[in-house]
Amino acid sequence: MKKILIAVTLILFASQAMAQLERVKPSDVGLNIEKLKNADKVILESIEKKEIPGAVLAVVRNGKMAYIKAYGNKQVYPDIVPMTENTVFDMASVSKSMSTAICAMILIERGQLRLSDNVRMYINGYKGWEKEKGRPTDIKIIDLMTHTSGLPPYADVDSLKAKYGAPNRDGLIEHIATCKRDFAPKSEFQYSCLNFITLQRIIETISGQDLRSFAKQNIFDVLDMKHTDYNPTAETLALCAPTEKQPDGSVITGKVHDPLARIMNDGVSGNAGVFSNADDIAILAAALLNDGKSVQNGKTILSPLTVKLMRTVPQSVKQFGRTLGWDIYSPYASNNGDIFGLNTYGHTGYTGTSLIIDPDTKTAVILLTNRVHPDDKGSVVRLRALVANAVAGAME
Secondary structure, eight states: OHHHHHHHHHHHHHHHHHTSOOBOOGGGGTBOHHHHHHHHHHHHHHHHTTSOSEEEEEEEETTEEEEEEEEEEEEOSSSOEEOOTTOBEEOTTHHIIIIIIHHHHHHHHTTSOOTTOBGGGTSTTOOOBOOSSSOOBOOBHHHHHTTOSOOOSOOOHHHHHHHHOSSOHHHHHHHHHHSOOOSOTTSSOOOOHHHHHHHHHHHHHHHSSOHHHHHIIIIITTTTOTTOEESOOHHHHHTBOOOOBOTTSOBOOSSOSOHIIIIISTTOOSSSOEEEOHHHHHHHHHHHHTTTBOTTTOOBSSOHHHHHHHTSOOGGGGGGOBOSSOBSSSTTOGGGTTTSOTTOEEEEETTTEEEEEETTTTEEEEEEEOTTSSSTTOOOHHHHHHHHHHHHHTBO
């Protein structure tokens, strides 16, 4: 019996070790610990100003976890609960990058999807840009992924709920397929959640799986991301940081904050819905920095050329600064800070999350906050850039 217990303990320990990047001292990967404390300082100042209740910062370099730290509280209403390094966050729009975009790239490299495919190939009745005269201009996959489709930024959830009932994925897609387009594809940039909800439907149509299952099977499970999922349950749910207090006094916890994702798409949505923690996001970032291959188990989620394509701004929309699901130099890319290189790409989430990846220095900065808790008032726009600068400034 004693041998069995020892064996079980060793298995559990090995499983936990596999679920984390190797942790090293900052100096082991060329980071100055004293300068990294500048990041601590600006995060603590943000907490003091009540911009955020707390945060988790993780820095990945050369495939290793060089720095991870929790600050403040993950909950301040109705009770105070301290933040921990393994806290799970509502990733909000970072879901677009770490799940939906990668899923689309997987289909592209399998030969099942093209960037130049018209959306109407996969969704019947999907309108293009209608000119006053002549044939409409089709919206293509590349337009969705770079936010140059002309779709409106969002949709009124109350109106959708009244018309279709909720949840109603088909009703939401029907609305997106037929709603007014704001401009011709590739002529302007307009960040839109509707682009990635459309992309979700295309991924599901091609794969025959729902987005949650496809992402889990092809990304999260492959990389041993133990606490990353849509609609979290069990231990992952117990680790979740709460978001916004509701009119009835309840607090959203373990349910996606974004209304379209939560109400119309029942938590599994192309624009939002992923929950994750710093360790898991670090595993993903390390894989992307390693040309799509896990640094732990050697398994691959994308080929090196596909990773390079995904982080490159397409020539046809070069002026707008968006890659295929990520951001390099659009007006939304301030989280990159001022020091990291021109190839740095990343994404932010409305709830207060952020991920940036610099392929030139093999570095990723993960800043996770729940700034919408308990009230949607705090701002982390400046904080993200300050933290990125502090980390970049710590390189030796």
